[in-house]
Amino acid sequence: MNFFTHFGRYLLMIKGMFSKPENMRLYWKELMHQCNEIGIRSVGIVVIISVFLGAVTTVQTAYQLVTPLIPKTVIAVIVRDNIILELAPTLICVVLAGVVGSRIASELGNMRISEQIDALEIMGINTRAYLIMPKILAALIVVPCLVVLAAVLGIWGGKVAGNLSGILPPSIYNDGLLEDFIPYNVFFALSKTYTYAFIISSIPAYYGYHVEGGSLEIGRASTKSVIVSCILILLADYALAALLL
Amino acid sequence: MIEIKNISKGFNGRTVIDNVSAILETGKCNLIIGASGSGKTVLMKCLVGLFEPDSGEVCYDGESITNMNEEGRKLLRQQIGMLFQGSALFDSLTVEQNVMFPLDMFTKLNQKQKHEKVNEVLARVNLTGANDKFPAEISGGMKKRVGIARAIVLNPKFLFCDEPNSGLDPKTSLVIDKLIKEITIEFGMTTVVNTHDMNSVMEIGDKIIFMHQGHKEWEGSNKDIIFSKNEELNQFIFASDFLQDAKDMRMLEAKGKINTDRDMNELTK
Numbered sequence: 001m002n003f004f005t006h007f008g009r010y011l012l013m014i015k016g017m018f019s020k021p022e023n024m025r026l027y028w029k030e031l032m033h034q035c036n037e038i039g040i041r042s043v044g045i046v047v048i049i050s051v052f053l054g055a056v057t058t059v060q061t062a063y064q065l066v067t068p069l070i071p072k073t074v075i076a077v078i079v080r081d082n083i084i085l086e087l088a089p090t091l092i093c094v095v096l097a098g099v100v101g102s103r104i105a106s107e108l109g110n111m112r113i114s115e116q117i118d119a120l121e122i123m124g125i126n127t128r129a130y131l132i133m134p135k136i137l138a139a140l141i142v143v144p145c146l147v148v149l150a151a152v153l154g155i156w157g158g159k160v161a162g163n164l165s166g167i168l169p170p171s172i173y174n175d176g177l178l179e180d181f182i183p184y185n186v187f188f189a190l191s192k193t194y195t196y197a198f199i200i201s202s203i204p205a206y207y208g209y210h211v212e213g214g215s216l217e218i219g220r221a222s223t224k225s226v227i228v229s230c231i232l233i234l235l236a237d238y239a240l241a242a243l244l245l
Numbered sequence: 246m247i248e249i250k251n252i253s254k255g256f257n258g259r260t261v262i263d264n265v266s267a268i269l270e271t272g273k274c275n276l277i278i279g280a281s282g283s284g285k286t287v288l289m290k291c292l293v294g295l296f297e298p299d300s301g302e303v304c305y306d307g308e309s310i311t312n313m314n315e316e317g318r319k320l321l322r323q324q325i326g327m328l329f330q331g332s333a334l335f336d337s338l339t340v341e342q343n344v345m346f347p348l349d350m351f352t353k354l355n356q357k358q359k360h361e362k363v364n365e366v367l368a369r370v371n372l373t374g375a376n377d378k379f380p381a382e383i384s385g386g387m388k389k390r391v392g393i394a395r396a397i398v399l400n401p402k403f404l405f406c407d408e409p410n411s412g413l414d415p416k417t418s419l420v421i422d423k424l425i426k427e428i429t430i431e432f433g434m435t436t437v438v439n440t441h442d443m444n445s446v447m448e449i450g451d452k453i454i455f456m457h458q459g460h461k462e463w464e465g466s467n468k469d470i471i472f473s474k475n476e477e478l479n480q481f482i483f484a485s486d487f488l489q490d491a492k493d494m495r496m497l498e499a500k501g502k503i504n505t506d507r508d509m510n511e512l513t514k
Contacts, residue, residue: 021349022319115333122405123347124322132480 010206016128017136031134038100038135038201039142043149043174045099046092050150053087054079054157062167072168076176079158081185088151089189090237093196096143098230104135105225108208109218117209132205139201140194147193188244195236203229246271247403247435252291252301254284261287263459271435274426276451278441279456280481286407288456289439293325293405294318305403323351326396328406332388334380334395340367341376344394351399366394370424386417390424397428404434404478410442422448443482446470455481471495 007128021027061078108131109116120127162168168176204225211221262284269275277285290296292303294310302311305321313321324340334343341363348359359488367373369388380388389409396404406425426449429436438445446453452465455478457463463475465512470482471492483489497503 019315026349044247110336115329115338116335118295119329119333122322122325122327122352123296124319125350126319243450 003208004207010202013073013132013206013209014202015072016126017133021129022125027130027134029063030130031137034134034138035115035142037103038138039096039146041140042096042099042146045095046146046150047153050083050088050153051157051160052094053150054083054159057082057087057154058158058162058167059165062162066188072172073179075162075168075178076173077171077179078153078156079206080177080181081176083151083154083158084185084189086237088195089147089192090233092147092150092165093200093233094230095144095191096146097204098226101200101226101229102141102222103204103221104201105204105208106218108132108205109211109221110215111137112209112211113214114217117235128209132209135190135205136198136201139197143200144190144193145196147189181195188240191244192237192240194242196233199232199236200229203232247275247292247437248304248307249288249292250302250304252288252298252303254287254291254296254298257271260300262291262456262460265456266301267454267460267461267464269435269437269450272430273451274429274436274438275452275454276446276450277437277439278348278446278481279455279462280441283456283458284459285439287347289405289437290438291421291505294322294326323399324402326399326401326404328389328404328409328438330393330408330411332380332385332392334388334391338377338379339376340372340380340383340391343350343380343391344398344403347399348465362398363394366398369397369428370394377409385412386414386420387415389421393421393424393428397432400432404432404436404437406427406438406440408441409437410440410445419448424469438511443488446482452476458482471499477482 021051047236057079059076061075061082108117113133117127117131159170159173163170164174204222207221207225207228208218211217249267249269250263252262252265253260265284277288279285287296293297294303298311300392303307303493305324310318312485329341335346338346341360344363344366344513345359348354348362352359354362363376364373367375370393372387372390372394375383375387376389380391383391389486393406393409402423409421409425413421425436426436428434438449440446440487447467447470450470453463453465453470454461455475457462457477463478465473470478473479482497483492494503
């Protein structure tokens, strides 16, 4: 199957999601369930990664700033901007593409293989609206929250690492965080995050929903969806940076 | 009543079902039988609208599903119940939640009424007390019965069963067959069963459509099968010597040359 066939089927899937819900209460329930699955279940990994990301960025930035002419507050400025502009949105979303993406692809793939999707269709339910739409909406709601959490924890991790390793005291770090802060960067980071959230939910949903064959295909679809999501995240990263900065 | 009018369907240039026409009658168990790869599953998927036929149409009580818009199909599908080969139960839901799902989705009943309806249907399929079990915790036969309960909970007019006996032992298969037959009569449904289980054919086959290499080879009832001279059908149905002997005995009995009950009593004395 070539790129255009995949792209056409992907667009048809997205178009098919927009229909009147058969029962709003069940759709809401499914949305809340997905918010829990995508958001709450990913908090642990996001916390661990972001704290260490901030810590490592602080230590490595200090290592590279060898001249005493540059004030130490610059370390905090670099950590802050790095985390807000790139590390929190992009790296966390690449990790989420693996964690959340593979789960979405395998869940839908398993439902397809075991005829659960057919069973829903037979009942008269629009499966794209009931199964895929809540996943994408949930990702659009919770992934930005996770990225904001990651940014806060990353900056905090940098402060703790700087203090523990004696690179810079917390007061100087705090001063650096307030230096030359550009609020637009937060808008830019969130714009990237919403784009990535759509990618990491819709691409695995596409691969999972269209699985054909046996259980081996579920694994393949899951792997493929993570790879494609990561590549698209990096492409979108460059495109948005070129457009918005 | 379901009317199949000249249905054809192919994949990648290969014809899987070729110009099949039939009438599936109300209040009867209509069986689609045939060897693996004969096109019976594809035919069933065309009937329920999961596959679009390349040509021909399927009419439910005179209304063509093939030319129906999405909204019309949605409404029609609420009158259709289907039991899948692997039961297709939702893994994350309990037996009760599985059966309650169509009620939650399509009715405005309150929680108490839904519980009552679910318990009534579960009792009908002899699964009282299994409400809180998950699909992974129940046997294959129980899964099929939950599948039937879910399929009939909205009192559908049409029931489709795709290989309801696959993977079941003969005794459990008989229970499932009897259940399908009973609910067909009880609810006055048009039931379509896709099977290659010979016991089912002889037990519940009010009307039988025999598919061979994608086309309808033979049509009749379970009583007609014994006297059929169709070679393909005989090779398929009476594949073993044992079944062939059983057929011969039935024929002799029909001609009055033997009386199975009397002779068996004599032999066992």
